[in-house]
Amino acid sequence: MDQKERIADLITRYGQQQLNTAELRELSAYLTQLPDTELSAVLDDLMAGEASRSGGLDKEHVFQLIVNDRRMASNLPQRSRTRTATLWPKHILRWAAAIIICFGVGIGIQQWKEKKVDSSTSAAAILPAQPSASLVLADGTALSLAPGQQEIVLKDGGIYYANGETVGLPDLPAGETVVLATPLGATYSVRFADGTHVNLNAGSKMSFPLVFSPEQRRVELDGEAYFDVQKGTAASWPFEVHSGDHVARVLGTTFNIQAYSAKNKYTTTLYTGSLEVADTKRPEQKTRLLPRQRLVAEKEKAPMLTALADTRETDWTQGVFVFNDRPLSDIVEELERWYNVEFVFQDKLQQEVFTGVASRQQSLQEVLELLELTGTVEFRIHQRKISIFKGI
Structure with a gap:
């Protein structure tokens, strides 16, 4: 089997999802090094052989798909001795899907769904988190926030949507505490009167007063949220986030906290400014974080403070x-x-x-x-x- 036949065989079996990892790397190496003229000839030969099954193929379209993505070889996954598996970059998936669809062979993505997905639910139909939340009042009344909205704004003792429309709550005292809750598969954000902005992740709850007291700005979090805290008008007006046994105190900074009560694990990451985290059961145990540091605290374990090379790992808002x-x-x-x-x-x-x-x-x-x-x-x-x- 000469080189052209080998490449044609690899491409055909790739469409049938029959290549092992070594063969995938072999194919990518061929496509990276093969001159465009030879690649064109290979596609001509392959399409001639596939024409009876495919009903005719757009050779130029397939040719450009391959030529435009010569980066494939350098991005293939490597398995380490510690059995770390590397995810494939998305552009390789697009290339693979294009080959499968354009050549009209093998099971392809549609048959992946038929083989592995119950017909009543398509994995493609399970979409990522969308803006959705409810407000829970002190008396337990729950109000679903309007569809299409993704942020509430607190001002003048009331709650509004980002477009200025009122949420429609009954008259509440200024010191009333409300809870913003997101279900699984949903996110939401809130902007406080002092300018502080909070993004609430899926399956989370955050309680807060309609108006912060002059002594402190305090919220309680069960779940995960990204905070962009505005500095107070005075150093004596700190912002506190209470999560289980931990309290994060700041004046002005950006940070993320993950503290789902069901996990018994507290993780906070500082991006800018400074942050102090205290354990309410051990008042003497305080940790001050610097930017790009992460603190992880679990029950029965000593807190761990580490530096992050890539803050995107904890910044889900990116x-x-x-x-x-x-x-x-x-x-x-x-x-x-x-x-x-x-x-x-x-x-x-x-x-x-x-x-x-x-x-x-x-x-x-x-x-x-x-x-x-x-x-x-x-x-x-x-x-x-x-x-x-x-x-x-």
């Missing part, structure tokens, strides 16, 4: 999932909140470690495809429950 040596158990926990689904491990894969980046705007199907391309895992979907198996 629109990407960033996994740096993250165990699969942590990854699926994050996906559960973001997509409002449930993962069930059928094989012992919880401690498999992954490194990579994926857009938070992708459908669940696209994210699962990225994970599956590592060869480590396989997912099967029934409605909103995803079973996790070892990769084949």
